[in-house]
Amino acid sequence: MHGSGISIWFFIGLSLLVNGVLIAGAGIWEWAHPPLNPVVLFHLHANLWWGVVLAAFGALYCYKFVPGRES
Amino acid sequence: MAAMALFQATRLVHLSPVDVVIIAFYFALVLAIGFYLKSRANTSEDFFMAGREMTAWVAGLSFLSANLGALELMGWAGSAYQYGILATHWYWIGAIPAMLFLALIMMPFYYISKTHSVPGYLKLRFGESSRALSAISFAFMTVLMSGVNMFAMAKVMQIVLGWDINFSIWVSSLTVAVYVALGGLRSAIFNEVLQFFLIWAGALLIPILGLYETGGWGNLKVLITQRASAQYVHLWSGLGSFTTNPMGIHWTGIVFGLGAIISMGYWTTDFLVVQRVLTAKDLRSAEIAPIIGAGFKMLVPFIVILPGLLGLAVLPVKLTAESAVTAGGHSYNDVLPLMLARYCGPGLLGLGITALIAGFMSGMAGNVSAFTTVWTYDIYRALIKKDAPDHHYVNMGRWTTVIGVLISVGTAYLVMQFASIMDYVQALFSFFIAPLFGTVILGMLWKRATGPAGFWGLLCGTLSSISMWAWVKVDPSALRYVALSPNAKALAQDMYQALWSFLVCVTVTVAVSFATKPKSAAELTGLVYGLTEVPSVGDLPLYKKPIFWAAVVIVVLVILNVLLW
Numbered sequence: 001m002h003g004s005g006i007s008i009w010f011f012i013g014l015s016l017l018v019n020g021v022l023i024a025g026a027g028i029w030e031w032a033h034p035p036l037n038p039v040v041l042f043h044l045h046a047n048l049w050w051g052v053v054l055a056a057f058g059a060l061y062c063y064k065f066v067p068g069r070e071s
Numbered sequence: 072m073a074a075m076a077l078f079q080a081t082r083l084v085h086l087s088p089v090d091v092v093i094i095a096f097y098f099a100l101v102l103a104i105g106f107y108l109k110s111r112a113n114t115s116e117d118f119f120m121a122g123r124e125m126t127a128w129v130a131g132l133s134f135l136s137a138n139l140g141a142l143e144l145m146g147w148a149g150s151a152y153q154y155g156i157l158a159t160h161w162y163w164i165g166a167i168p169a170m171l172f173l174a175l176i177m178m179p180f181y182y183i184s185k186t187h188s189v190p191g192y193l194k195l196r197f198g199e200s201s202r203a204l205s206a207i208s209f210a211f212m213t214v215l216m217s218g219v220n221m222f223a224m225a226k227v228m229q230i231v232l233g234w235d236i237n238f239s240i241w242v243s244s245l246t247v248a249v250y251v252a253l254g255g256l257r258s259a260i261f262n263e264v265l266q267f268f269l270i271w272a273g274a275l276l277i278p279i280l281g282l283y284e285t286g287g288w289g290n291l292k293v294l295i296t297q298r299a300s301a302q303y304v305h306l307w308s309g310l311g312s313f314t315t316n317p318m319g320i321h322w323t324g325i326v327f328g329l330g331a332i333i334s335m336g337y338w339t340t341d342f343l344v345v346q347r348v349l350t351a352k353d354l355r356s357a358e359i360a361p362i363i364g365a366g367f368k369m370l371v372p373f374i375v376i377l378p379g380l381l382g383l384a385v386l387p388v389k390l391t392a393e394s395a396v397t398a399g400g401h402s403y404n405d406v407l408p409l410m411l412a413r414y415c416g417p418g419l420l421g422l423g424i425t426a427l428i429a430g431f432m433s434g435m436a437g438n439v440s441a442f443t444t445v446w447t448y449d450i451y452r453a454l455i456k457k458d459a460p461d462h463h464y465v466n467m468g469r470w471t472t473v474i475g476v477l478i479s480v481g482t483a484y485l486v487m488q489f490a491s492i493m494d495y496v497q498a499l500f501s502f503f504i505a506p507l508f509g510t511v512i513l514g515m516l517w518k519r520a521t522g523p524a525g526f527w528g529l530l531c532g533t534l535s536s537i538s539m540w541a542w543v544k545v546d547p548s549a550l551r552y553v554a555l556s557p558n559a560k561a562l563a564q565d566m567y568q569a570l571w572s573f574l575v576c577v578t579v580t581v582a583v584s585f586a587t588k589p590k591s592a593a594e595l596t597g598l599v600y601g602l603t604e605v606p607s608v609g610d611l612p613l614y615k616k617p618i619f620w621a622a623v624v625i626v627v628l629v630i631l632n633v634l635l636w
Contacts, residue, residue, distance in 0.1 A: 006107065008129060009260050012268050015100055019272065019422055026075050026418030039416045047419045054272055055122045063104055 006067045013061025020055025023047050072448025083231045083405065084412040084416050096550035097425045098246055101262050101432070105250025108258045115464045118255035119444045127356040129264055132349040132361030133194025136263035137437045139270060141430030142223050143481035144375055147409075151379025154317045154560075155295070156635060157310075158379065159372045161460025163331040163556050164442035167365045169338035171621045173348070179605040180515050181349060182357045183320050183597050188448040189342040189511065197516040197599045199453070199524030205510075205531055206449035209342060210442050217438035218482020224431035231408045232424065234571055240483050241427070247435045248476040250441075252469045259433075260347065263286060266429040267367075273419075273426030274374040277407075280414040281381035299636070303383065306635045319558040320566065328566025332573045336508030343441045354606060359615040363581035365624050369631065375407075382406040386405065386413075399518055408453040435479065443471045502540070506532025509576035518599045521590065524583035539568050620621050 027048025034042070080320075086094075112118045125133070150158040186192045190209065194202035225239035250258045259503040285291045290305045302309040302316050309316035310325060336360075338344060351357035382390070386409060393402045401409060447467050510529045511530045542549045543564065551557045553571070554564045595602045613619050 005111065008264055011100065011104060011261065014266060015097075015265060018096055018273065019425075022089055022096075023418035025118060026087070026416070030416055035416070041284060042416065043514050044280070046276055046280060046414065047416050050166070050276055051418060052142065058138055 010063050010065040010067065011013025013058045013063075013065060017058025017062055018055070019053045020058050022051070024055060024070045029041070038070040052055055073298050082213060083401075083408050084316045086232060086424070087127060087417035091181075091416050091496045093418065093421035094425050094428065095487055097429060098242075101246060101250050101265070101296070104261050104265075106262065106513070107255040112253070112255040112257060113445075113462075113465065115461050115468070117257070118268060118465045118468045119447065121255070121257040121260055121351055124346075125350040125356070125360075127351060127363060129260065130235040130348050130351040130356060131360035132267045132367070133188040133260040133263040133337045133350075134344055134360055135364035135367050136270075136348055137344050138259060139267065139371065139430065140220065140434030140437075141427040142220060142434065143405050144270070144274070145227065145404050145428070146429060148379040148382070148407040149405070150193065150408045151376040152382050153392075153403045155299065155383075156306055156376060156380065157316060157318050157320075159376050160325050160329060162372045162376070163628055165334045165633065166326065166368050166625060167339060170329060170333040170361045170368065171624060172335060173345070174358045174365075174617055175621055176356050177511075177515060177598075178348060178361065179354065180292045180598060180600075180603065181345065182290060182351075182354050183603065183605070186304065187346055187349070188445055189340050190509075191599075193510065193514070193525065194449070194453070194586045196595075197510070197520075198522040201510065201522070201525045201529060202449055202453065204451075204526060205507060206445050208533070209501070210450060212503065213343065213438045213442040213445070213480050214388030214478045217442070217475065217479035218434050219439065219486055220431060221479055222483040222486040224428070224435075227408075227427065227431075229448060230405070231427075235376055236487065240480060243435065244476050244480050244483075247432055247439060248473050250435050251352075251439055251476075254445070254474040256346070256350065256440050257469065257525040259436040260350065262429070262436060263347075263433045266304055266426070267435040269422070271374065271431045273423040274402065274407075277410050277414060278381065279375040281378065281385065285381065285384055285434070291380065291384055295380060299361070299383055302636075303380070306632055306636055313556040313558050319556060319560045319564060321555070322564040324554075324559075324566040324570075329568040331570075332505050332549060333566060333569040334361065336504040336573070341439050341446060341504060341513045346441055346444060351438065354402045355609065355617065357609075362617055362620045362624060367622070376560055378410045379406050382410050386410075400469070423519060434491065435476075438465070439472055439475045439479065442475045443468050446471050446475075462577045502533055502536040504537065505573040506576040509573045510580065513577060513580050514599070516600045517584075518592070518595055519584050519589050520580055521584045521587040524580045525585050527583050528576045528580030531579040532572045535575040536568055536572035539571060581615045 013054055023026060024047070027050075030042075033043055099129060111122070112458050128312060147158055150161075181189075181192060184192055184195055186195065188206075190202045190206035193205055221244060225234075225236040228234040228239040229236050254261070259443055282288065282291065285294060293332065295303050300317070307322065310320065310322035311448060313321050348357050348360050348511055351360050361581065386406070388401060388409075389408060390401050390403050390409075391397075393404065408427075411420060415423055451467060451471075452464060456463075506529050509532055510525050514527070515607060539553050543553055547558070550559055554567045556563070559567070560603055592602055597603050
């Protein structure tokens with residue numbers, strides 16, 4: 001599905017990248033401003049590291065399948 | 072103020088601004104994909120079959136995602152809470168063998184015949200009457216199911232987020248109508264693959280954090296045994312009797328009803344899923360796509376069943392059946408949102424909710440795109456307007472998409488007025504699956520099966536299934552005959568009902584075949600096993616052959632079942 005227009009994998013990468021950045025950002029904000037009613041296992045800061053993982057995968061997919069780049 | 076009125080005070084979770092941005096981004100992305108793909112949906116082959124150019128990965132993930140809707144996720148997580156690990160059977164023995172059977176045995180016939188749909192294959196094999204029966208019933212049920220999905224989504228969004236039901240129905244339906252009408256099946260497939268990634272990204276943290284909290288699988292089993300019973304964590308050891316497992320089912324129901332009939336019927340003849348594989352670019356891709364789907368299907372219990380089991384172990388509240396929920400209480404079906412709210416803070420919660428919305432919308436889009444194809448090819452072109460130019464059918468497809476969505480909205484409101492319709496529609500849909508499998512499999516594997524036999528077998532099988540269901544509705548004690556046990560739960564009844572209706576279909580088809588004139592071998596070439604030369608996938612190394620990966624999947628499946636025996 002690539003080579004003729006935008007690859008589906010680019011859209012997937014874009015989605016993961018944007019969501020990852022937003023989630024990691026929310027994680028940093030929560031770390032700096034701990035909520036009054038935190039979720040269970042809040043001390044693990046899951047949104048921060050999970051956001052980073054998603055953003056990394058998303059960035060990789062965006063780079064590999066960016067329109068115009070043959071992979 | 073108007074926007075605020077959309078939200079009600081009672082809700083399971085509260086969204087932060089970043090969660091709302093994540094949900095809004097999803098809607099913007101799917102609409103952008105639809106507008107982008109409009110320029111690539113100009114011919115009927117593009118619009119209805121996505122140009123038959125999908126790679127094995129795209130077709131395989133789409134094939135799996137078409138069945139991975141939010142109703143599935145929430146419903147099976149709830150079933151895991153209610154019945155324990157037995158719910159996993161619907162993902163393993165109740166899916167994997169059928170997906171591999173489709174890949175290795177049935178896909179070559181679908182692919183070689185170049186059919187656009189399962190009813191299209193029935194036309195080639197049995198004639199117009201069989202196609203008409205299956206196309207009309209499929210189109211009718213598909214669009215109703217789409218409405219049921221829509222209502223279920225709106226209801227979930229009301230319970231989980233406090234959203235107004237009308238708001239959810241219209242926003243989701245208009246979005247689906249726009250992106251499917253513009254980009255056709257390709258657009259639906261793109262969004263299904265996107266949904267696949269969103270679901271994993273949004274749900275994977277629940278089992279990871281849940282196992283961390285409980286101290287691992289060993290401790291989780293101890294907790295579940297204390298709160299429920301040891302049988303909640305065994306796949307097979309309690310199935311020797313109807314009374315020694317939480318579901319009230321015997322292993323014969325799981326193996327023969329679920330594994331051999333229901334799952335075979337669903338994964339090999341339900342056009343909603345088969346259509347995804349028919350878009351593959353070549354035969355090898357069409358064979359490997361369901362195997363890729365099967366590989367990932369084996370992993371799905373990790374994000375569906377495990378959260379249900381974790382809920383049983385860690386949630387402070389006791390969940391109950393929908394009918395027994397009291398004020399402030401929760402039903403089994405709420406277990407996934409409750410676990411989401413337990414572990415997921417701002418951002419993660421938005422992603423989890425987006426995954427659920429994506430699942431619902433993909434479910435609707437899948438139903439609507441399958442409806443559009445069957446209506447245009449198997450009803451409109453076959454019975455109403457045979458010789459129109461190609462662009463006429465593309466336009467018909469776009470309008471049918473919009474009309475299909477509007478009928479779905481109507482169904483959603485109908486369901487809202489009469490809640491029991493939801494159960495009826497879901498039951499009705501299941502009536503057609505098992506007999507259809509009997510008709511298709513006999514058509515593919517037995518050259519003696521005749522056209523009239525195909526039609527009468529399908530009709531009698533379907534009517535027998537409806538009759539059994541109605542019998543139990545009118546007289547609940549009939550369960551001891553239909554499901555072989557008065558202790559059988561609804562799922563167990565479905566298994567046996569499918570088994571009997573399949574047997575009725577096969578018996579009638581065989582009997583009528585012997586009483587009617589067979590087709591010649593020349594007429595059956597390309598349609599029946601033994602009269603068709605299946606093209607080789609080529610001289611490939613072992614690791615690139617579909618049969619190799621099918622064997623790998625089966626070995627892993629056996630190991631998993633033994634480990635959780």
